[in-house]
Amino acid sequence: MVEKKETSVRIVVIDDDAMTCRRLKTALSGWGYEVETFTEGVKGLKYIEDNLCHLVISDIKLKDIDGMLLLEEIKNVCAALPIILITGYASISGAVEATKKGAYYYLPKPFHLPQLKELIEKALRESSGLETCEERLNLRRRKRFAGIIGDTPAMRQVFETILKVAPLDCNVLIEGESGTGKELIARAIHRLSPRKENPFVAFNCGALAEDLAANDLFGHEKEAFTGAISTKIGLLEAANGGTLFLDEVGECPLSLQVKLLRVIQERQFYRLGGTRPVEVDIRIIAATNKDLRKMVEKGRFREDLYFRFNVVNIKVPPLRKRREDIPALVLYFLDRYNKKFRKDVQKVSPAFMKALLNYSFPGNVRELENIIEQAVALSDKKMLEVEDLPPDLRLIEKSHHSTQLLPLKEYERQYISSILHLTGFNQKEAAKILGISRTTLWRKMKSMELD
Secondary structure, three states, rough: OOOOOOOEEEEEEEOOOHEEEHHHHHHHHHHHOOOEEEEEHHHHHHHHHHHOEEEEEEEEOOOOOOOOHHHHHHHHOOOOEEEEEEEOOHHHHHEEEEEEEOOOOOEEEEHHHHHHHHHHHHHHHHHOOOEEEEEEEHHHHHHHEEEEEEEOOOHHHHHHHHHHHHHOOOOOEOOOOOOOOOOHHHHHHHOOOOOOOOOEEEEEOOOOOOHHHHHHEEOOOOOOOOOOOOOEEOHHHHHOEEEEEEEEEOOOOOHHHHHHHHHHHHHHEEOOOOOOOOOOOOOOOOOOOOOHHHHHHOOOOOHHHHHOOOOOEEOOHHHHHHHHHHHHHHHHHHHHHHHOOOOOEEOOOOOOOOOOOHOOOOOOEEEEEEEEEEHHHHOOOOOOOHHHHHHHHHHHHHHHHHHOOOOHHHHHHHHHHHHHHHHOOOHHHHHHHOOOHHHHHHHHHHHHHOO
């Protein structure tokens, strides 16, 4: 008895016209391909996330999701997956944009089936790495949601909350340590909300002095101050109809907090130097690495503003409390920086992975990304070894295997040294991560000869 050979090439067709889906499925099946068709882009994306696919054919004009956004989401799932975009509204600018975002080809309607067949065969011949990265893709798909990687109970709870709150158009407060991915969560909420077609505008409340921050947020009228030669639109107006993301909101000065409270309550504000109110329709998502409730108790944050922000609260766990996600994150960052640096690092050694799993990651996911980016950039091999880790992390890993017990002072020295290297010897940032004052850090650096 001859065993039937399983179809080796699977093609996904996404088009909101059911007739087009049936026509393409008949043709592609006749050419020997396994075909899955979807009239909704989101369902097609979900299938691609859960199954190994070799090529995607998608219309640009879909009812439930913009075709270009779908292209980006598919590329996030698998950067190597060739995508042929079809459209009845072909243009040169559209073709250029699609190509820049990773489309293999931009095919205008109507097209001839022989032309499509030739295009598919060429795309499959030129695509590389799809079969060899099957294990990597399957792992990543199981642990991915809206561009965020995580499969621990804490992260699944975060994902469920995002799904519930995204369509509700209420304010959200995201709490978590620096580097945990708070902005990724804010962007996921926006992209799954009714405001997804409108702007997502991010502002770091601690990045500028108070007067400059107010100018950036509210804008100013012409001649509002010396040098104001024209009217400037602030970020609040730029976000109209969409979402304003206020990062590190715990750094916001009290005077600016009063103005933000008025915006939330009245849905209007005045530009600097202005006398007429500007109406805005925005959703606000705030994020902080501080305990705002304690700041309220100490009078450093307005209680009324805190409750306005904290309609729905999302707490993002630090990486050390979801170590099971580290392997999937490593593979994701390998893909990203292989593409960026045009490298071919295919995997990491067991010792390399063990070192990461044993590390506390005070800088969270951002620190892990930095480690992988540096390792891929400097590597000329197909596998990362322990030697590719930063020196301080190698030292910490070596101490795990050493039979010689080190004094507590030496462990402290190694840890502080690793944080200083992580922050590029930025003492302010290092002190924040360590939970000590800059003066205390300076004294320790002097005594430990780390300066």
